Amino acid sequence: IIGITVSKDENFPAWYQEVVLKADMVEYYQEISGFFVLRPLAMHVWNEIRKWFTAHIEGMGVDEVSFPLFLSSKSLEKEKDHVEGFAPELAWVTKAGDKDLEVPVAIRPTSEAVMYPYYSKWIRSHRDLPLRLNQWNSVVRWEAKQTTPFLRTREFLWQEGHTAHLTEDLAGKEVLEILELYAGVYEQLLALPVVRGRKTENEKFAGGYYTTTVEAYVPTNGRGIQGGTSHCLGQNFSKMFDITVEDPGNKGSHIHVWQNSWGLSTRVIGVMVMVHGDDKGLVLPPRVAKVQTILVPVGINKSTTPGDRKNHEDQVAEIRATLKKAGVRAEADWREGYTPAWKFNDWELKGVPLRLEFGPKDAAKEVVSYARRDTGEKGTIPIADVGAKVTELLEIIQKDMYSKAETSFREHRLKITKWGDVLPALDDKNVVLIPFCLDGKCEDRMKELTTRVDDQPDVPENHKLPSMGMKSLCIPFDQPAGDELVPGETACLNPECKGKAQSWVMFGRSY
Ligand SMILES: O=C1CCCN[C@@H]1CCCn1cnc2cc(F)c(F)cc2c1=O
Numbered sequence: 001i002i003g004i005t006v007s008k009d010e011n012f013p014a015w016y017q018e019v020v021l022k023a024d025m026v027e028y029y030q031e032i033s034g035f036f037v038l039r040p041l042a043m044h045v046w047n048e049i050r051k052w053f054t055a056h057i058e059g060m061g062v063d064e065v066s067f068p069l070f071l072s073s074k075s076l077e078k079e080k081d082h083v084e085g086f087a088p089e090l091a092w093v094t095k096a097g098d099k100d101l102e103v104p105v106a107i108r109p110t111s112e113a114v115m116y117p118y119y120s121k122w123i124r125s126h127r128d129l130p131l132r133l134n135q136w137n138s139v140v141r142w143e144a145k146q147t148t149p150f151l152r153t154r155e156f157l158w159q160e161g162h163t164a165h166l167t168e169d170l171a172g173k174e175v176l177e178i179l180e181l182y183a184g185v186y187e188q189l190l191a192l193p194v195v196r197g198r199k200t201e202n203e204k205f206a207g208g209y210y211t212t213t214v215e216a217y218v219p220t221n222g223r224g225i226q227g228g229t230s231h232c233l234g235q236n237f238s239k240m241f242d243i244t245v246e247d248p249g250n251k252g253s254h255i256h257v258w259q260n261s262w263g264l265s266t267r268v269i270g271v272m273v274m275v276h277g278d279d280k281g282l283v284l285p286p287r288v289a290k291v292q293t294i295l296v297p298v299g300i301n302k303s304t305t306p307g308d309r310k311n312h313e314d315q316v317a318e319i320r321a322t323l324k325k326a327g328v329r330a331e332a333d334w335r336e337g338y339t340p341a342w343k344f345n346d347w348e349l350k351g352v353p354l355r356l357e358f359g360p361k362d363a364a365k366e367v368v369s370y371a372r373r374d375t376g377e378k379g380t381i382p383i384a385d386v387g388a389k390v391t392e393l394l395e396i397i398q399k400d401m402y403s404k405a406e407t408s409f410r411e412h413r414l415k416i417t418k419w420g421d422v423l424p425a426l427d428d429k430n431v432v433l434i435p436f437c438l439d440g441k442c443e444d445r446m447k448e449l450t451t452r453v454d455d456q457p458d459v460p461e462n463h464k465l466p467s468m469g470m471k472s473l474c475i476p477f478d479q480p481a482g483d484e485l486v487p488g489e490t491a492c493l494n495p496e497c498k499g500k501a502q503s504w505v506m507f508g509r510s511y
């Protein structure tokens with residue numbers, strides 16, 4: 001069967017793996033585990049994101065650069081206190097040819113240590129600020145955990161932006177501008193809703209000052225997933241790497257610059273697959289689909305005269321040309337030896353948002369028949385209007401996909417004010433908003449308290465309730481309405497905590 005053989009709700013991890021493989025998005029790199037080939041369908045999504053994001057950051061004055069792939073242990077030394085936790089993930093080159101390297105070099109897992117010695121050299125005066133550089137590249141982190149395409153891979157494509165500013169306010173303003181662009185990638189291009197917020201102390205980037213994040217939601221298992229992070233590094237790295245400017249207001253004294261760094265990776269593609277896909281395969285948002293509309297000729301068979309066949313081909317070619325002129329990425333499927341039904345399944349598997357069928361009956365009525373991939377809705381479009389109508393239909397599909405996912409996330413984001421309601425809410429595939437004191441130890445304890453211990457002996461494997469405890473996802477900028485939480489007065493929800501709640505914080509099982 002060319003279709004997906006396992007149901008999304010039955011076995012989500014197996015479904016996901018089958019979809020990304022059978023939709024020709026990736027190949028497993030057989031030679032070394034944890035690495036994947038990104039094929040044209042996936043690369044098209046990444047390139048649409050790259051085009052959109054690049055246009056926006058160029059408008060902000062960010063320049064593109066390319067720094068070396070390797071970093072030396074010396075420069076790593078400078079950020080050793082927060083890197084030591086990551087040490088197991090570092091990949092090292094120790095030999096060239098048959099000679100050992102004098103000093104081994106590490107493959108970049110992120111580029112702070114590669115870039116910031118040059119920030120120190122280039123930034124002298126406050127007139128050199130703001131410095132705003134971005135790299136589109138790949139990084140390597142030798143994950144110990146099980147890898148999976150897009151979501152957790154040992155090498156991934158991302159962009160990493162690194163900026164330097166004169167004041168905390170200027171840095172803070174940019175952190176939020178970039179976060180809003182990350183939200184835009186999800187909401188405008190991938191038809192995915194995200195919650196914007198700040199990471200707790202436990203979950204922020206340890207080397208930074210604070211981390212802002214966009215959090216997505218996976219309805220199938222009710223888990224949260226981090227979608228992209230925009231960090232304010234404060235003066236931590238400028239102190240480590242001696243990046244200073246003369247204080248414009250006080251000659252002779254120096255200021256350590258305020259820095260940000262922000263990253264978005266090909267993980268976004270995995271989130272798109274998980275949220276929008278169904279049991280027939282991928283469902284692509286039109287904005288990022290390599291093929292937005294596929295034209296499938298029908299009603300042609302052995303008895304069709306050569307004249308009618310030629311005529312039909314010309315009509316299909318004309319419809320396609322009209323669509324291309326209207327800016328629609330339209331293809332026609334002339335493959336021989338496959339029935340229309342087979343072709344319908346194949347393009348549904350590949351997530352093409354809109355199928356057009358065209359045969360002699362349609363020609364007679366001067367219409368083309370359509371079928372939406374997201375809802376399955378069918379209908380006809382007068383050939384005369386096909387350019388405008390298809391464009392409009394693709395916009396409607398994009399919006400409908402977003403609002404369906406937005407409704408699902410909103411309905412599964414529950415305000416909880418009683419501790420006893422937390423685990424049932426998590427087991428019912430929700431993320432929760434709870435009054436929380438923001439203390440890291442308390443957060444650790446809540447993770448333990450929500451970790452299921454009984455292994456449900458008589459429950460079949462893929463129907464067992466998940467055992468993992470809940471983690472904090474973010475402190476939403478948009479705090480829920482209602483007077484149940486009075487900061488500093490309302491008790492933290494953790495029954496063992498004596499502290500007072502500071503904010504509503506979103507918690508959930510997560511990736
Ligand atoms: O997350 C971002 C956005 C783009 C620029 N970098 C920041 C922080 C990256 C945090 N991080 C994340 N992972 C790491 C893995 C390592 F092996 C390692 F040596 C260091 C790190 C590490 O610093």
Ligand SMILES: [Mg+2]
Binds near residue numbers: 141
């Ligand atoms: Mg990691």
